[in-house]
Amino acid sequence: MQMNDLQADKVSFRDVKAEILKRITDRRWGPGALLPGEVDLAAEFQVARATVNRAMRELTEEGILERRRKAGTRVRSSPLRAARFEIPLVRAEIEATGADYGYRLLTRGVAVAPVEMTRRLSLPEGGRLLHLTCLHLANGLPYQHEERWINLAAQPAAESEDFSQSGPNEWLIHAVPFSEVEISFLATAAAGGVAQALGMAKGEPVFTVERTTWWQGQAITHVRLSFARGHRMTTRY
């Protein structure tokens, strides 16, 4: 009678998932253990194999199981802790907390790409970049400092935008809807401009996100986001 819940009329892949997960946390199927095959589980749970398959496939995506054809399905021996962070537009992030969003353009200029940037964006030497720094505020307080480089060869239209009213990210989303992205999280020491904008001391630790974006193999933009003191990025699962 241990499985009353699964005897009910409606059994979905969610129920199967839950039951499998229960048996794992139970230690009935310990780390590294070999699970019964899809056919057996389908028979036990009285569902179609496709249903068991979906349950197991999702558990695999979540890093709980490991599957290999012919070898079967095993509980991962050292669980993969996969953290998923959703990174919305700053504006949305701030407004989601109920705060008022504010934006200020700090500097704007066109420059020949510095060596570091040509490497990062794999640009030809002498490529022209639009360089912007701006500040995003929550309830009037500095929230995030943004230093952005836009490849003018890829997005010439950016040169005629003045970005004084709204940030370059909002413009870019409409110009280049989806793309290949590399994101890094790191800790940096606040440099002069960043420290001043965020009201921090020079050298203070800053939580920093760097993002580079390509579209069809061409580098579009690189941005470095520096968050105000005490910022943390959190996820739960």
Next chain:
Amino acid sequence: MQMNDLQADKVSFRDVKAEILKRITDRRWGPGALLPGEVDLAAEFQVARATVNRAMRELTEEGILERRRKAGTRVRSSPLRAARFEIPLVRAEIEATGADYGYRLLTRGVAVAPVEMTRRLSLPEGGRLLHLTCLHLANGLPYQHEERWINLAAQPAAESEDFSQSGPNEWLIHAVPFSEVEISFLATAAAGGVAQALGMAKGEPVFTVERTTWWQGQAITHVRLSFARGHRMTTRY
């Protein structure tokens, strides 16, 4: 003849996904646009509706599409940048780079939970915690400093482990296979102990990960991981 590739004998949900994505980056379906229904697309691509469904479902999970019953499927107007980080055991992380893994236990002691910890782990006051600090090395160089608190009420067996040869995370994985987890990324200033262990100056910025783990509603452990200078956590998609 624009769709030769889709006329081939084998069409999988991957092909459908790719084609949809292509039309989005193409701007044929711009941000916010309403896509044809599953039935229509299934007819166009000559596949079963379930195949189109899987393609669209995965694109939804990846933050590209938005779906609502009856309302249909739309391209997200402001794309959700979801970054997924896989956080393996330090040992595996280091060995994956080809480096030799080293481990040192720095301190070990049992203490009554400090106020901050009782709050974080929602413990009763006066709860006993095992407090450990240790260092993980790559090719003999400091890689990560670990400060860990283990709830002895939940894991009494931890008290008799000495953790001098291998880290508490490896032990914990076998003691508590899967669990609820909260992870934060932040930047901190290196405190005395951390700075010394990692060979950094006091106050230098440190990329820090904090993780709290529960099992069946009970707090198991809280850990603060401080990485050596220059560490960054990167993902690409």
Next chain:
DNA sequence: TGCTGGGATATGGTCAGACAAATAGCAGGT
């Protein structure tokens, strides 16, 4: 004008059957 109920419709999910692809493990040869 504003509210309410119902029907049409799009996605969500299940099922049974079929075939494809990978590969563990065995058998047989050298």
Next chain:
DNA sequence: ACCTGCTATTTGTCTGACCATATCCCAGCA
């Protein structure tokens, strides 16, 4: 002892049919 090729097994995916569920939208009513 080692290699090589076969085969049975397991997961991966597709199909077409079906029912479930959410909800937009409109008609009807107050």
